[in-house]
Amino acid sequence: MLMSAADYRESLRRYKPRVFVNGQRVESVADEPLLAPGIAATGVCYDFALAPEHRPLMTARQATSGKIVNRMVHINENSTDLLNKLEAVRLVCRESGCAMRYLTHDAANGIFQATKQIEATFGTDHHARFVNYLHRIQDEDLTVGVAMTDAKGDRSKRPGMQANRDSYVHIAERRPDGIVIRGTKAIVTAAPYVHEFLVMPCRTMTAEDADFAVCCAVPVDAEGVTIVARPAGRPGETAAKFSSKYGQSTGVVMFDDVFVPWDRVFADGQHEETGQLTTNYATHHRHSCIGARAGFGDLLIGAGALMIEVNGLDPDKHGHVREAMVDLIKIVEGFFACGVAASVYAVKDASGTAMPDAVFSNIGKLLLATQIYDMHRLAHYVSGGLVVALPGPDEDHNPETAGSLAAVLAGRADIPAASRMEAARLVEDLTASHTGGWMSLISLHGGGSPEAMKREIWRNYPVGEKAAMVEKLLDRGILDEGQRLSKQPGRCCATGCEVPKVTRLEDAAE
Ligand SMILES: Cc1cc2nc3c(=O)[nH]c(=O)nc-3n(C[C@H](O)[C@H](O)[C@H](O)COP(=O)(O)OP(=O)(O)OC[C@H]3O[C@@H](n4cnc5c(N)ncnc54)[C@H](O)[C@@H]3O)c2cc1C
Structure with a gap:
């Protein structure tokens, strides 16, 4: 059953998570204004799957069940799936800035592969458990948050060497009916308004750290789970043209002796296989990040073009602004092309899952991670200082100043000042506000810091073949x-x- 955005929002009422935002307990996530832009952004993934024009891109047939599912919970079988996912992520992020649900997709694909490996090595039923779980997520059309990045403590020490063992999520107890987990995941996008979390290790583990090699599914309101989150976007701010409507919250998720029954446990100490899980998830996720940031790039390209227009300039006559726009386009389509190449050069693993090419996925993510700052700079370059200097929206209605401001702050004669101000506030929101900073940081560190990508490129690139x-x-x-x-x-x-x-x-x- 495919849900609409409204169904998704209503479905959140079935859960009673322990959530704090800005120091206050949230009684109803579905009704919390500080989280509304996040619910709306995630909702785009739902509504678009029902829209006839987007349905072919936003839905797929799941091989293991034969059912039509939302693309954001589908296991990829071939290059076309990967290309469609890339385009679908770009589409929903062009609308919402960041639609989050692709994380569910990335985790599902990575765990599908890893559990197959665990099954092959140990002859256990981990894969069957995950397939059952996956089918439920697909049938109920749920959004699952990725709880991977641990609090980590002292970065120079391995998990087992930390002064506070809870800086990494780990198995605290093994019981006949399941496991008990403890610890903290530090950065979880959309944490308050997902249905479940998929807990995964954020690094490769050694045999000594086997208790940290844990992968399992936990309902958002399981006993012992506490979420301390930030508001999603810039709710209630009138200057926030975009992010008062769409944004994402991130939460710290604390697991305080949370019981997980075996049918929700997908790895419990198989440290070599969870190492592979971390890497596979990262490759799927970096491939998705390329689509996501290309969608954000579309917003910047459109906003930059609008600013040039309202400022009264013509890119065909004023070469330097055209050049800046071409640079912006080159960056966005340049890293997106890596996503296309990663899809085309996909490889199928033993589980039947299509993996995007690791070198192209990592290069694309590395390019966007570092060039996001150039994307902001180019949007600022073509727009002008008004982006951060424009008086706030309250001034628009001040009878003592509104008229004279409107008279002098217009650009092109046939375009009202209000339109120029609106375009400037949009560029501010996307590039120079808290949301702009969020976009920079998610591009730089989301899906792993640049060093992680460089390692993967070096590990996977056939340098030896070239030397030979x-x-x-x-x-x-x-x-x-x-x-x-x-x-x-x-x-x-x-x-x-x-x-x-x-x-x-x-x-x-x-
Ligand atoms: C907006 C946003 C949303 C995110 N959403 C999610 C999510 O939904 N789920 C999720 O699991 N994660 C999420 N992340 C987390 C993301 O994956 C991490 O930020 C990323 O992996 C880096 O980890 P960190 O932030 O702990 O930085 P750190 O690990 O502290 O890294 C900081 C710097 O130190 C370096 N460093 C770290 N450790 C070492 C070491 N041992 N040796 C040498 N150098 C080191 C790094 O290379 C980096 O340059 C999100 C991040 C952001 C910014």
Whole structure:
């Protein structure tokens, strides 16, 4: 059953989570104004799946059940699925800034793969448990938050070496009917208004840290769970053109001896397999982040173009603003192209899940992580200082100043000052407000800090193959002879080179 945004909001009433925002206990998440922009943003994933024009992108058929499910809870089977997911994430984030629910997708795909591995190694029923759980999430169309980033404590020490063991979530007790978990996940997007959490380790664990290698599902209102969250976006702020409507909350989630029955436990100490889970989730998530930030980029490109227009400039006549816009477009479509390449060069693993290519996923995420600041700069460049200097919206209705401000703050003669102010406030909201900062930080650190991506690129890139290739050429003396190399396979010399074997989806399917 696919829910609408309204159904989703209503469904939150079935849960009674222990939530605090700005120091106050939230009695009803569905009715809390400070969380409303987050519920609205997540709701976009629901309404778009029901809209006929978006349905092909926003829904998919789940292979293990044969049912039509929301794309944000689907397990990918091929390149087309990955491309559709990438486009779907871009679509919902273009509308909402960040629609969050793709995290559910990324976790579901990563856990599907890891539990299959656990089953293969240990002969347990972890995979069957997860498939049952997945089908329930899909059938009830639930949103699941990703509780992965632990509080971590002293970053130089492993989990088991921390002064406070609770800085990482861990198994505190094993019982015949399940496990008891304790600890803190420090950054969980949308925490107050998800239905459940998927708890996963945020790093690879050693045998000594096996109790920290835990993956399980916990309802948002399970006994012992406390969520301390920030407001979603900028609720109630009239200057917040965008983020008073759409935004995301992040929460610290504390697990204080939370009991998890076995049918919700997907890893309980299998530290090598949870290492793979962390990596697989990260690859799926970085691929999704590319779509998400491309959607945000669409907003910036549109807002920048509007500002140029209301300022009275014409990009065709004023080359420097056109150049800035082209730079912005180059950045956004440049990292998005990595997402497309990662989808096209997907590989299928033993579980049947299509994995986006790790090198392209990580490069795309790395590009957006560092270039988000250039995206903001370029939006500021074409817009002007008004973005942060414009008097607040209360002045729009001040009889003593409104008229004279409107008279002097207009740009192009045929566009009212109010339209220019509105466009400037939109750019401020997206790039220079708390929301702008949030967008920078989620781009930089969300899905892992840049160093994590660099490690993955180095780990996965076939540097050895490239070195061997060059060595081969040197042995033949091709470089000595000063010959040019052709990029066409088999045409670089008389006998022909061996084209490196790359397992693509099509190969794997054979
Ligand atoms: C807006 C936002 C939303 C997010 N949403 C979620 C979510 O829904 N779920 C979730 O699980 N996570 C979420 N995250 C968390 C995100 O994955 C982390 O921010 C990221 O993994 C970095 O971890 P950290 O913030 O603890 O930074 P830190 O780990 O403290 O890193 C800070 C710096 O220190 C470096 N560093 C850290 N440890 C070491 C070390 N041992 N050796 C050398 N250098 C080190 C890092 O490379 C980095 O440069 C979100 C983050 C943001 C900003």
